[in-house]
Amino acid sequence: MDLRSWLSQAAESVQRWQSEYPAFDTHPSLLVSDERFSAAFGEFAERMRGNYPYFHPSYAGQMLKPPHPAAVAGYLAAMLVNPNNHALDGGRVTSELEKEVVAQLAGMFGLAAHLGHLTSSGTIANLEALYVARELHPDRGIAYSAEAHYTHARMCGVLGMAGTAVDTDAAGRIDLDALDSLLAGGSIGTVVATAGTTGLGAIDPVQDVLALARRHGARVHVDAAYGGFFTLLAGIPGRAGLDPRPWRAIADCDSVVVDPHKHGLQPYGCGAVLFADPGVGRFYAHDSPYTYFTSDELHLGEISLECSRAGAAAAALWLTFRLLPPEPDGLGQVLAACRSAALDWSDLIAGSDRLCQYQRPELDIVTYFPVTAGTSLTAIDQVSARILADGMNDPERPVFVSTLTVEADAFAQRHPDVAADRETARILRSVLMKPESENYVAELHTRVSELATRP
Numbered sequence: 001m002d003l004r005s006w007l008s009q010a011a012e013s014v015q016r017w018q019s020e021y022p023a024f025d026t027h028p029s030l031l032v033s034d035e036r037f038s039a040a041f042g043e044f045a046e047r048m049r050g051n052y053p054y055f056h057p058s059y060a061g062q063m064l065k066p067p068h069p070a071a072v073a074g075y076l077a078a079m080l081v082n083p084n085n086h087a088l089d090g091g092r093v094t095s096e097l098e099k100e101v102v103a104q105l106a107g108m109f110g111l112a113a114h115l116g117h118l119t120s121s122g123t124i125a126n127l128e129a130l131y132v133a134r135e136l137h138p139d140r141g142i143a144y145s146a147e148a149h150y151t152h153a154r155m156c157g158v159l160g161m162a163g164t165a166v167d168t169d170a171a172g173r174i175d176l177d178a179l180d181s182l183l184a185g186g187s188i189g190t191v192v193a194t195a196g197t198t199g200l201g202a203i204d205p206v207q208d209v210l211a212l213a214r215r216h217g218a219r220v221h222v223d224a225a226y227g228g229f230f231t232l233l234a235g236i237p238g239r240a241g242l243d244p245r246p247w248r249a250i251a252d253c254d255s256v257v258v259d260p261h262k263h264g265l266q267p268y269g270c271g272a273v274l275f276a277d278p279g280v281g282r283f284y285a286h287d288s289p290y291t292y293f294t295s296d297e298l299h300l301g302e303i304s305l306e307c308s309r310a311g312a313a314a315a316a317l318w319l320t321f322r323l324l325p326p327e328p329d330g331l332g333q334v335l336a337a338c339r340s341a342a343l344d345w346s347d348l349i350a351g352s353d354r355l356c357q358y359q360r361p362e363l364d365i366v367t368y369f370p371v372t373a374g375t376s377l378t379a380i381d382q383v384s385a386r387i388l389a390d391g392m393n394d395p396e397r398p399v400f401v402s403t404l405t406v407e408a409d410a411f412a413q414r415h416p417d418v419a420a421d422r423e424t425a426r427i428l429r430s431v432l433m434k435p436e437s438e439n440y441v442a443e444l445h446t447r448v449s450e451l452a453t454r455p
């Protein structure tokens with residue numbers, strides 16, 4: 001795609017639409033000369049050069065990458081109209097587009113029925129899921145794994161609910177025995193199963209969590225904000241295929257969250273929450289005397305805690321899905337490249353005398369630490385931090401990774417030969433969420449290995 005050409009066509013398409021209405025003069029207060037704008041934009045462009053190269057496969061640090069060009073073009077065209085998907089008349093077209101993409105997401109997870117919408121982030125999507133959990137079980141709390149995203153503890157605090165972190169096993173997944181014991185106490189109304197933790201990329205055994213929860217009369221919410229689109233690899237043949245059991249079980253859970261602004265190739269922010277029971281819409285019931293006046297049909301704002309929401313996000317996702325649908329032979333090919341890249345790097349690390357795997361990747365997150373540091377947590381922590389800094393600051397061949405702080409007990413579960421001389425240690429973590437990483441892994445491995453041997 002020639003992005004510059006399509007961005008121009010996006011702007012022109014909006015101008016043609018605008019020309020169908022009577023002409024008017026722009027108010028003088030909004031007018032800015034090209035000279036003034038040139039100066040301001042020049043300053044802005046220079047400031048933007050200070051970003052890290054999120055677009056490049058050498059950047060394997062935070063969960064960041066550019067959106068697909070189709071998403072950019074769709075977002076720009078809709079943004080110039082600036083619809084608000086709160087009320088149907090505020091987002092007349094983009095509300096319909098949102099309903100269509102949400103239905104595609106529900107189909108991706110196998111939900112027979114659904115109520116859902118896009119959100120501004122996974123945090124807000126999870127807040128909405130926990131809000132419904134509170135309304136259904138106001139006197140019972142939420143359980144989530146100790147490796148779950150910190151948003152669950154925070155949102156429990158916002159909602160005034162009791163949140164309980166459950167121990168994890170040696171692979172970073174929720175410990176089923178510990179969960180069973182907790183559920184037996186009767187204080188938990190909803191269990192959060194994580195399909196792709198943001199630290200390790202670990203996948204909770206959703207099918208087993210679901211069985212335990214149902215036995216104890218509890219609901220299950222799946223936080224698939226990061227890993228959700230990997231369901232497209234469930235059961236497919238070949239190396240990139242994933243065990244289908246956790247992913248297929250999502251269809252029988254009560255709610256699920258997924259972030260299109262991660263593996264759905266969308267710009268920030270675009271999250272989504274889906275409920276299996278459309279009846280939970282009753283908990284959102286409210287009235288607005290100046291908003292819901294153009295249609296008796298359900299307005300998206302009537303099933304959302306957020307009011308104003310960018311219709312442009314729905315437009316961008318809709319256009320992207322037209323080209324790369326959420327199917328194994330569509331968007332799934334992008335996910336397969338990311339997972340293959342992680343497995344390739346894992347194999348390289350397994351044969352290295354400079355780096356050691358923390359644990360084998362399940363999705364596209366690789367965790368490892370420098371063998372050259374020595375056999376204590378203190379040494380590993382210090383050298384990991386140095387590698388991070390040296391890689392980012394190398395002017396010739398920069399490489400961008402991140403660090404992950406792990407508990408001494410968790411480290412000992414995986415590597416008992418390392419001396420636990422402190423309570424936590426930083427290890428290295430690389431997120432290979434760009435499919436281009438598949439052809440860049442050897443370079444990443446070489447660079448990090450070189451940095452591991454620097455004095």
